[in-house]
Amino acid sequence: DQQVKQNSPSLSVQEGRISILNCDYTNSMFDYFLWYKKYPAEGPTFLISISSIKDKNEDGRFTVFLNKSAKHLSLHIVPSQPGDSAVYFCAASPGGSNYQLIWGAGTKLIIKP
Amino acid sequence: DVKVTQSSRYLVKRTGEKVFLECVQDMDHENMFWYRQDPGLGLRLIYFSYDVKMKEKGDIPEGYSVSREKKERFSLILESASTNQTSMYLCASSFATGVTFGSGTRLTVV
Numbered sequence: 001d002q003q004v005k006q007n008s009p010s011l012s013v014q015e016g017r018i019s020i021l022n023c024d025y026t027n028s029m030f031d032y033f034l035w036y037k038k039y040p041a042e043g044p045t046f047l048i049s050i051s052s053i054k055d056k057n058e059d060g061r062f063t064v065f066l067n068k069s070a071k072h073l074s075l076h077i078v079p080s081q082p083g084d085s086a087v088y089f090c091a092a093s094p095g096g097s098n099y100q101l102i103w104g105a106g107t108k109l110i111i112k113p
Numbered sequence: 114d115v116k117v118t119q120s121s122r123y124l125v126k127r128t129g130e131k132v133f134l135e136c137v138q139d140m141d142h143e144n145m146f147w148y149r150q151d152p153g154l155g156l157r158l159i160y161f162s163y164d165v166k167m168k169e170k171g172d173i174p175e176g177y178s179v180s181r182e183k184k185e186r187f188s189l190i191l192e193s194a195s196t197n198q199t200s201m202y203l204c205a206s207s208f209a210t211g212v213t214f215g216s217g218t219r220l221t222v223v
Contacts, residue, residue: 043214
């Protein structure tokens with residue numbers, strides 16, 4: 001049973017527009033969430049995170065929104081750039097520690113020129 | 114910056130071979146992890162270790178073992194490689210503020 005779900009395997013967005021990647025979770029004990037970005041043949045790299053005490057965290061073009069009642073988080077990228085084309089993984093952690101992270105299956109984002 | 118180094122980027126091994134994947138981190142992190150990544154399945158945890166000589170099974174430990182004799186090094190061992198172990202293997206380490214991954218090893222078992 002997947003506790004963290006990324007229901008869109010892929011997403012195609014025009015360059016300059018907004019990319020919205022979604023992630024749903026089932027475990028209400030999760031209280032820390034992270035987004036990682038992965039290029040082919042490379043390891044994932046940390047992008048942005050959010051604690052459950054917040055509903056929004058922003059870092060440059062990247063904003064993560066958390067809706068605890070819906071157990072849903074989303075990553076917004078504005079404006080989208082060609083270099084954003086990658087696989088994005090959502091991860092969740094119980095207890096505020098990344099000792100063990102539960103990962104989504106990933107969403108492949110394709111930015112069209 | 115934390116660096117996590119995986120010894121090989123690409124490996125091709127034969128069915129039945131014993132395979133060693135090595136991972137070294139340089140920031141004295143206590144926690145280290147081995148994942149495999151397969152299309153549509155995301156990152157699946159094979160084993161993790163929270164201290165020297167300590168290891169815990171992850172979600173898919175079957176067919177694998179690990180070794181952590183020194184804090185900086187975490188090895189993944191495929192006892193007898195099989196074709197269904199063809200995958201991207203990712204090592205990671207963490208302390209408190211985030212997980213850092215190595216570049217990955219693309220293993221092909223033929």
